[in-house]
Amino acid sequence: MSHIATILLLGSGELGREFVISAKRLGARVIACDSYDNAPAMQVADACEVFPMLDGAALRAAAERHKPDLIVPEIEAIRTEMLADLEAEGFTIVPSARAAQLTMNRDAIRDLAAGELGLTTSQYGYATSLAECQAIAERIGYPLVMKPVMSSSGKGQSKVDGPEALAAAWQYAVANMRGDRARVICEQFIAFDYEITLLTVRHAGGISFCPPIGHRQERGDYRESWQPAAMSAAALAAAQDMAAKVVMALQGGGRGWGLYGVEFFVRGDEVIFSELSPRPHDTGMVTLVSQDLTEFDLHARAILGLPVPDEIAARPAASAVILADRDSDRFAFEGLAEALALGATDVRIFGKPVTRPWRRMGVALARAADAPAAVDLAKQAAAAVRIVYSPASD
Numbered sequence: 524m525s526h527i528a529t530i531l532l533l534g535s536g537e538l539g540r541e542f543v544i545s546a547k548r549l550g551a552r553v554i555a556c557d558s559y560d561n562a563p564a565m566q567v568a569d570a571c572e573v574f575p576m577l578d579g580a581a582l583r584a585a586a587e588r589h590k591p592d593l594i595v596p597e598i599e600a601i602r603t604e605m606l607a608d609l610e611a612e613g614f615t616i617v618p619s620a621r622a623a624q625l626t627m628n629r630d631a632i633r634d635l636a637a638g639e640l641g642l643t644t645s646q647y648g649y650a651t652s653l654a655e656c657q658a659i660a661e662r663i664g665y666p667l668v669m670k671p672v673m674s675s676s677g678k679g680q681s682k683v684d685g686p687e688a689l690a691a692a693w694q695y696a697v698a699n700m701r702g703d704r705a706r707v708i709c710e711q712f713i714a715f716d717y718e719i720t721l722l723t724v725r726h727a728g729g730i731s732f733c734p735p736i737g738h739r740q741e742r743g744d745y746r747e748s749w750q751p752a753a754m755s756a757a758a759l760a761a762a763q764d765m766a767a768k769v770v771m772a773l774q775g776g777g778r779g780w781g782l783y784g785v786e787f788f789v790r791g792d793e794v795i796f797s798e799l800s801p802r803p804h805d806t807g808m809v810t811l812v813s814q815d816l817t818e819f820d821l822h823a824r825a826i827l828g829l830p831v832p833d834e835i836a837a838r839p840a841a842s843a844v845i846l847a848d849r850d851s852d853r854f855a856f857e858g859l860a861e862a863l864a865l866g867a868t869d870v871r872i873f874g875k876p877v878t879r880p881w882r883r884m885g886v887a888l889a890r891a892a893d894a895p896a897a898v899d900l901a902k903q904a905a906a907a908v909r910i911v912y913s914p915a916s917d
């Protein structure tokens with residue numbers, strides 16, 4: 524059989540796993556790559572490659588060996604200079620090398636969004652020393668949020684309530700950044716009413732939006748997400764307008780097709796752009812039960828050049844994460860029967876080979892009459908699933 528496309532997937536976590544399933548359902552062949560063997564997406568892919576995604580030479584070797592029609596990043600930390608080289612040589616990067624490059628650096632995407640596109644963001648400045656942080660703090664005031672320009676999942680990020688806490692925040696940021704550039708963004712803390720992810724699909728036929736997804740973050744990672752998030756028509760229109768602008772600006776030398784997770788803070792009718800992922804978003808796992816076409820189905824359709832509906836509807840639903848609390852390679856899940864007996868609930872176990880403190884190992888999903896009720900049910904289902912650890916044997 525000849526496949527609709529051969530896809531090289533860079534990063535093979537839980538989002539990659541669902542994407543592989545969606546792409547394979549449409550007849551694609553997928554080679555899943557990650558730095559460790561038996562990663563979640565590898566378990567459902569056609570083949571796999573194990574190498575660090577920041578290793579440019581290994582990335583090139585994998586591309587040359589498999590000659591993929593599409594190279595699909597699933598994570599942020601990739602040798603993006605190599606993606607740009609490969610794109611220039613004729614490989615198709617999803618959605619584009621420019622999107623991967625700009626979204627990997629908070630300063631690059633902020634310069635584009637606030638500077639070039641004029642989107643509303645929090646006030647901010649960049650610093651490469653504590654003294655520069657102090658200068659920004661004097662300008663924008665407290666509380667502020669300090670983040671390494673290269674980091675994700677809240678790593679190295681902290682809220683600073685006053686000048687006495689600035690030095691510790693700087694040290695924390697530098698100690699937990701990725702890469703070798705000691706550079707941070709200091710931005711105004713926004714006391715938002717709520718925050719959303721707006722899944723935005725750019726496809727051959729134009730741009731489509733999913734209903735907004737609300738989420739709650741703790742320690743830099745999301746705990747629950749729900750859809751649809753209640754939002755005024757004016758705020759939603761403002762978010763959609765900004766999302767379309769930023770997504771269009773990321774095309775560069777690529778096609779720009781794919782699904783993006785665009786993050787906003789909302790305060791009254793004011794919508795503040797935060798950041799975006801040029802790929803499915805973790806808070807979008809709720810779409811596994813809320814939408815007929817999940818965010819993974821939509822990403823697969825868009826990148827393959829297949830039709831995406833103009834209007835995408837969502838049933839009220841929620842997701843709640845299942846976290847580990849220690850390091851282990853001998854563990855099991857219990858309580859699935861209780862979780863699935865609660866009502867319109869479901870569970871996804873990601874199949875990660877080892878646990879770590881705070882590592883996301885699975886997600887509980889629920890549908891209900893409205894989004895708040897779905898959140899309650901999803902949390903109950905997540906709490907019912909327990910990770911049971913066995914003592915290490917050696």
Ligand SMILES: Nc1ncnc2c1ncn2[C@@H]1O[C@H](COP(=O)(O)OP(=O)(O)OP(=O)(O)O)[C@@H](O)[C@H]1O
Nearest residue numbers: 645668674675676677678710711712713740743744
């Ligand atoms: N300026 C801010 N004001 C208020 N809250 C903020 C601000 N910046 C970030 N946060 C909170 O911290 C969360 C994580 O921030 P951000 O999305 O910038 O980090 P991240 O490391 O890229 O996270 P992820 O990779 O999980 O999306 C946000 O979703 C929001 O809840």
Ligand SMILES: [Mg+2]
Nearest residue numbers: 786797798799
């Ligand atoms: Mg974020």
